[in-house]
Amino acid sequence: MKYAMVFNSQLCIGCQSCSIACRSENKVPDGLYRLRVKIQGPKGLFPNLIFDFERFSCQMCEDAPCVSVCPTHASFIDENGIIDIDSDKCVGCLYCIGACPYNARFLDTKTKIPNKCNFCKNTHLKNYGEPACVSVCPTSALIFGDLNNPKDPIYDVLNNHNYVRRKEHLGTKPKLFIIPNKKGEISYE
Numbered sequence: 001m002k003y004a005m006v007f008n009s010q011l012c013i014g015c016q017s018c019s020i021a022c023r024s025e026n027k028v029p030d031g032l033y034r035l036r037v038k039i040q041g042p043k044g045l046f047p048n049l050i051f052d053f054e055r056f057s058c059q060m061c062e063d064a065p066c067v068s069v070c071p072t073h074a075s076f077i078d079e080n081g082i083i084d085i086d087s088d089k090c091v092g093c094l095y096c097i098g099a100c101p102y103n104a105r106f107l108d109t110k111t112k113i114p115n116k117c118n119f120c121k122n123t124h125l126k127n128y129g130e131p132a133c134v135s136v137c138p139t140s141a142l143i144f145g146d147l148n149n150p151k152d153p154i155y156d157v158l159n160n161h162n163y164v165r166r167k168e169h170l171g172t173k174p175k176l177f178i179i180p181n182k183k184g185e186i187s188y189e
């Protein structure tokens with residue numbers, strides 16, 4: 001499989017349920033984030049005010065700089081396209097944190113090794129078939145699926161919407177697809 005995610009900012013209401021669920025499911029230490037949704041705005045003049053929402057998390061790059069710089073292969077792409085960290089192989093050099101152009105990794109203050117989104121691979125995905133953030137989103141702004149399966153609903157979503165991927169010019173080939181807010185600005189560079 002090739003797991004991917006769509007963040008539809010036209011549907012997002014900035015409720016932060018996804019971020020809270022992620023924190024709980026993956027026991028993320030206080031003050032650190034695998035996932036956050038940034039709210040920009042309001043913009044415009046009353047009564048025509050609008051907000052923009054932007055998801056910050058690992059972009060699940062197909063050509064991942066965090067993987068190529070890792071000297072011990074502790075950072076790796078698994079059989080389902082998930083970029084993950086093997087804690088047994090990690091030597092704590094932190095090269096991967098510096099190499100990520102999306103600031104998606106952080107040093108876990110409990111484990112003392114890098115941490116980041118892995119689509120809840122060992123937690124919610126394993127138990128319920130989808131990441132925790134997807135399961136709690138009240139507006140279905142998050143769609144998770146398999147890019148190798150043409151019958152997967154994520155296929156329809158990508159075929160029927162315009163989407164962007166952050167910093168595409170770097171050649172990282174992110175598998176987090178963003179449907180921009182029609183009313184707002186595209187600010188994904």
Ligand code: SF4
Pocket residue numbers: 057058059060061064065066067083099100101102103104105116172
């Ligand atoms: S967003 Fe950063 S941590 Fe995630 S795969 Fe890409 S380079 Fe690695």
Ligand code: SF4
Pocket residue numbers: 069070071072073074075085089090091092093094095096097113114
């Ligand atoms: S901190 Fe660990 S995962 Fe990151 S580059 Fe170094 S050995 Fe690899």
Ligand code: SF4
Pocket residue numbers: 011012013014015016017018019037053133136137138139140141142
């Ligand atoms: S749970 Fe859904 S609607 Fe709420 S902030 Fe996250 S993506 Fe947006």
